[in-house]
Amino acid sequence: MKVSGFFNPKRFVVGLSLMACLSMLSLSAQAENNADGISADMVFEAPTRQAERLLLEVLYYIKQGEMNLAMSHVQDLTERHPDYHLAQMIMADLWAFRAGNLGLLDRVGELYPITVRRLREEAQVRWQFAHSDESLVKNLLHSSVLKVGQQPHLVLINLAKSRLYLYQNQSGELNLITDYYISMGTAGAGKEREGDRKTPIGVYHITDFVAGERLADLYGYGALPLNYPNIWDQSLGRTGHGIWLHGTPSDTFSRPPQSSQGCVVLNNDEMGSLVSKFNVSVATPVIIVNQAEDLLFLESERLEVLNEVQHWLANQGERFNWADVSVYAYPNELQLYYATFPDVRRDEHLIHQYWRRDEEGAWQLVLQSTDPIQIATRLN
Incomplete structure (x- = not known):
């Protein structure tokens, strides 16, 4: 059944409202051109990625008015993942629409306004991500990383896109190996x-792994704690603790984009892949930005900063290995750069440095700390 003529997208949505969700999207001209179908060469190697593809196909068919195709795909999706709340709500919407019971959609929206809004937001951010410009991701990485050390992986999180990118370090070159939908704090970034x-913006490191068996069901597969607040956060008077990457409850496939207490939340299978398949572990850097504009990076400063850090290391009388040094542009801070490297005097410790240009234009080391690579997580 293809719906046309009498079909009003703005009417079919007062409930969970797939069409409302899609009608609210402000896609660029390029995105609209790409929205004619879901690309066949998109890589969905895991069941959760297949689920995301099915969801995008459902949204596409609804957008096209192909309600029977949308229904068959969402039924397939809910059979595979009965704990996927967004898919269940979409299917309920489609059944109500098929029965001509649009009043039910009105009542659902009135009874559960927060749930409806949050699930709309998940559909919206997943759709927008699928039609976003891939070059923006490359630009974000280039603006974030001046130099990478020898750690096996790097995690880059764009909160505005609800997306986590995992890179593998191959001889100093960072190659994207996968990306995942994520949720952040209910109050934003x-x-x-x-x-x-709120979820912090900054550059952090994974300090531990806590298996799900040691945690409440809320955290699902387990957790990778971060070193928030770092020394820069502390210098600004920022407080709080317990910012983790963690999974979802056992009865929840995924959570809405803004639904945590400040942590970064992944689907359980994807959290498991980070830990077990890709071996993401302690000392892995995690860069968290809210949008590309957070990185107030000047290309002309790249060599200046690298030379300054290298010069400082050469003057220490210690045998620091330049290949071990990582340097990052610090998000949301003008002319602030973060360098980190192993402490050659103490095993299993990292040195953290923050560099900034002073009023006279000279680069200054403004903060430095040395911390253990692994910090055991204290559970209440």
Whole structure:
């Protein structure tokens, strides 16, 4: 059944509202051109990626008015993942639409406004990501990383896109190996204080792995704690603790984009892949930005900063290995750069440095700390 003529996308949505969700999207001209279908060469190697593809196909068919195709695909999706709340709500919408019971959609929207809004947002961000310009991801990486050391992986999280990117370090070159949908704090990005329900922006490191068996069901597969607040956060008076990458409850396939207390939340299978398949572990750097504009990076400063850090190391009288040094542009901070490298005087410790240009134009080491690579997580 292809719906046309009498079909009003703005009417079919007052409930969970797939069409409303799609009608709200402000896709660029390029994205609209790409929206004619879901690319066959998109890589969905894991069941969760297959689920995302099915969801995108459902949204596409609804957008085209192909309701029977949308229904068959969403039924397939819910059979594979009965705990996928967004898919269940879409299917309920489609059944109500097929029965001509649009009043039910009105009542659902009135009874569960927060749930409806959050699930709309998940559909929206997944759709927008699928039609986004891939070059933006490459630009974001280039603006974030001046030099990478010898750690096997790097994690880059773009909160504005609800996306985590995992890179593998191959002889100093970072290659994207996968990306995952993520959720962040209910109050958005830019953590400042304990309990503000925001996800921090900055450069952090994974300090531990906590298996799910040691945690409440809320954390699913397990957790990778981060070193928030780092010394830069502390210098600005930022408070809070317990910022983790973690999984979802056992009865939940995924969570809406803004639904955590500040942590970064992944689907359980994808969290498991990070830990077990890709061996993401302690000391892995995690860069968290809210959007590309957070990186106030000047290309002309790249060599200046690298030369300054290298010169400092050469003057220490210690045998620091330049290949071990990583340097990053610090997000949301003008002319602030973060360098980190192993401490040659103490095993299993990292040195963290923050460099900034002073009023006279000279580069200054403004903060430095040395911390253990692994910090055991204290559970209450």
